Amino acid sequence: xxxFNPVDIGITIVNLLVLFLILRKLLWKPVSEFLEKRRQLIxxxxxxxxxxxxxxxKLLEEHRQLVAQNKGxxxxxxxxxxxxxxxxxxxxxxxxxxxxxxxxxxxxxxxxQEQAKVMQELREDISNLSVAVAEKMxxxxxxxxxxxxxxxxxxxxxxxxxx
Amino acid sequence: xQGPKTVFTLFGFPITESVVNTWIVMxxxxxxxxxxxxxxxxxxxxxxNIAELLVDGFTGIVKSTMGEKNxxxxxxxxxxxxxxxxxxxxxxxGFRTPTSDINVTLGYALMTFFSIHFFGVKAKGLxxxxxxxxxxxxxxxxxxxxELARPVSLSMRLFxxxxxxxxxxxxxxxxxxxxxxxxASIYFxxxxxxxxxxxxxxxxxxxxxxAKD
Numbered sequence: 001x002x003x004f005n006p007v008d009i010g011i012t013i014v015n016l017l018v019l020f021l022i023l024r025k026l027l028w029k030p031v032s033e034f035l036e037k038r039r040q041l042i043x044x045x046x047x048x049x050x051x052x053x054x055x056x057x058k059l060l061e062e063h064r065q066l067v068a069q070n071k072g073x074x075x076x077x078x079x080x081x082x083x084x085x086x087x088x089x090x091x092x093x094x095x096x097x098x099x100x101x102x103x104x105x106x107x108x109x110x111x112x113q114e115q116a117k118v119m120q121e122l123r124e125d126i127s128n129l130s131v132a133v134a135e136k137m138x139x140x141x142x143x144x145x146x147x148x149x150x151x152x153x154x155x156x157x158x159x160x161x162x163x
Numbered sequence: 164x165q166g167p168k169t170v171f172t173l174f175g176f177p178i179t180e181s182v183v184n185t186w187i188v189m190x191x192x193x194x195x196x197x198x199x200x201x202x203x204x205x206x207x208x209x210x211x212n213i214a215e216l217l218v219d220g221f222t223g224i225v226k227s228t229m230g231e232k233n234x235x236x237x238x239x240x241x242x243x244x245x246x247x248x249x250x251x252x253x254x255x256x257g258f259r260t261p262t263s264d265i266n267v268t269l270g271y272a273l274m275t276f277f278s279i280h281f282f283g284v285k286a287k288g289l290x291x292x293x294x295x296x297x298x299x300x301x302x303x304x305x306x307x308x309x310e311l312a313r314p315v316s317l318s319m320r321l322f323x324x325x326x327x328x329x330x331x332x333x334x335x336x337x338x339x340x341x342x343x344x345x346x347a348s349i350y351f352x353x354x355x356x357x358x359x360x361x362x363x364x365x366x367x368x369x370x371x372x373x374a375k376d
Contacts (some may be wrong), residue, residue: 012270020242027196028238031218034203
């Protein structure tokens with residue numbers, strides 16, 4: 001029950017060392033390394049996630065700024081357009097006024113011309129008529145000198161009437 | 164109770180029951196290791212969870228008792244613990260426990276003894292041997308006896324506990340054949356076996372790290 005047996009002691013030590021080497025190769029090392037690798041991986045993943053979140057936050061901020069900026073620009077563009085439209089409206093109205101004035105002017109000129117023509121015709125008619133009247137009243141042919149004198153007198157009278 | 168029987172002789176050396184049972188335990192542990200590490204995946208399955216628990220647990224214990232710098236002892240200490248543990252509780256399955264043989268426990272204790280002094284000299288050089296003459300040189304013989312007592316106490320503690328357990332279990336089984344041996348076995352084979360393997364491994368770790376600092 002209590003005998004020392006150096007062979008058994010030796011075999012036991014060899015057993016322990018052999019099992020140690022086998023288990024180290026089979027279990028302890030690979031699992032330890034695997035755990036370390038996974039820890040690394042998880043750390044990396046967490047770091048990555050953190051970085052991505054920060055980046056996303058930054059992008060969001062940028063977009064917000066951009067949108068605000070664009071809103072301002074849009075307002076400016078609309079403002080510009082309204083101002084330009086106002087300008088154009090005034091221009092169009094002014095042009096229309098000018099055209100109307102020109103048209104009126106032309107009409108007036110035409111009317112004046114017509115008036116002058118009518119006046120001329122009237123004057124000729126009256127002179128012919130007055131000559132005929134004078135001939136009838138005198139019942140005889142006047143000399144060219146008489147005719148001239150009478151015509152001038154009648155004309156002067158008419159003109160004084162017309163004025 | 165008789166000593167371990169000789170099962171067969173190899174090259175003229177008698178191979179005892181203790182050695183054969185240790186080989187059985189080793190075979191079981193190797194098969195277990197193969198099963199546990201079969202597939203290492205990022206999302207662990209049941210087997211991998213056990214493997215991770217073992218590795219994490221032993222790493223934590225070695226780290227807390229020996230310090231971060233001695234983490235390299237984890238594979239040896241884990242192997243020592245599992246080998247003694249399974250040797251202790253193999254009694255439940257009707258085998259003669261290898262650890263109730265003084266030659267087996269002395270073998271383990273001698274490994275610890277050699278490790279203490281090997282790593283002590285490796286870490287401190289000749290300064291380690293000078294440590295035996297402190298605080299004064301007169302104390303040196305006592306120190307040396309103290310060092311020699313360590314493997315003796317380690318091996319005797321384990322051997323005595325396991326042999327005593329076996330003896331008591333045999334006595335109880337002889338006295339009451341029903342129910343009582345089952346309950347007693349939980350204490351003497353299982354609890355005592357786990358406790359003693361833990362004590363042996365813890366003391367080995369403490370001694371080695373003490374010798375290194």
